[in-house]
Amino acid sequence: MVNDNVANYKAISKMLMQKRKKLIWTPYEAHCIDLMSEDFEKRIEEHKVTITKGRKITKFTQGKELLRPEATRFATTYLTLGRLHELKSALISFFTSEQWLTTNYERIDLGKNIKDIVMDTSRFWPSVADCLRVAHPIMKALRSVDSYSKPAMGFIYQDMVFVKEIKGSFKDVESAPYFFVYIYWYKRIFEIIDQRWYNHQNRAIHVAGYFLNPMMQYSHDFENTAWTKTRLYMCLERMCGDDNLTKTIELKFDQFTNARGIFGLSIAKLTRKEKSLFDWYILKEGIDYINKG
Known part of the structure; x- marks a missing residue:
């Protein structure tokens, strides 16, 4: 039996398992992974700040040409960050174009704020890339378990093993001056994954x-x-x-x-x-x- 990983469903499912001795309950895996991505945003400051800035951009443009429908219904925040990253050059070009300079937004605080975010190539865009390094294994697992192309149960365990390979995404920064920051990240990320995966999933x-x-x-x-x-x-x-x-x-x-x-x-x-x-x-x-x- 598979359902969402919320308190009332968990409680009822445990009661059913006590009554039906051959029944096995497991939370909906895509929901579990989605909760991981929410925890990244809530508990890792760089993710929270970067996602907030990304939302300002998409809200300002009303999502035109920025948001793209995906196969999954979950973790849309990181899918949106990925789309922004794809359009980085186009966004920077737009905010330096004659078309932008002739708009009223160029002269008001809202427009200036959004332009500052997009043109911040030293902090905002590197942070987007770092967030996506963490999210990539999550997105890969999510596409697998939330796909209708194949039964997911035989692949979930291996998908989550790959998720814990996040550290491999940061091999190129191991010699960076602030590498201790990434070590801190690993610990926070693994804590989130373990809490959601090992504490709530029926691993057997x-x-x-x-x-x-x-x-x-x-x-x-x-x-x-x-x-x-x-x-x-x-x-x-x-x-x-x-x-x-x-x-x-x-x-x-x-x-x-x-x-x-x-x-x-x-x-x-x-x-x-x-x-x-x-x-x-x-x-x-x-x-x-x-x-x-």
Whole structure:
């Protein structure tokens, strides 16, 4: 069962899980990531200041040619910052053009304020770039989980692993004079991610989805660890309950993880990265049916 990550939904879902022993609840992942982006804005001062300035620009221009519809409904603040960054040169050119100089806005405080923001190439635009460095992994994960093109459950765990690779976005500033500021950023960012992800998400079902996803299971960097297996078994025990069924599934894991039996057939190998999880399952069922005659 998937729903928004708000207090009343969480409380009801926990009550349902106590009553329905095979039910598993998890918050809507896109909502969880959206809350992370809101926390970045609220708790990291540079993000708060930069986003406020960005909003002034889009409000002043009434959003014309600045805002662009996206596939996701979430984290629109950082999508807007990204759009501003794309139009940086065009905005600077506009505020130095004859067209701007002949408008009334050039002579009033509102217009001067917006122009000062756009022309601030030493602070505002570098801050936009820094905010986007942090937001990029979040946006990538968000597009994945909020997409209707594929079932998300088998990819959520890996997406969030990538989110925690934010530090890699700052490798080029490690020798900068104020690098200690970025170290402070990392700590704040990781705190926000951990609070939203580890404290509110049911990790067992996400790890199980990761483990059972052929795209992940047969990749070179798959995490086949005791930690992932423990979460898989926790989920299995919750959903199956019956000891005989659990045992039957467990015996199949060896074939799956080592690509034996039907999992080792050429057609199964060829479709690991080509088909959705559901289509791959249907293919497996078809092979089973053929093998049974």
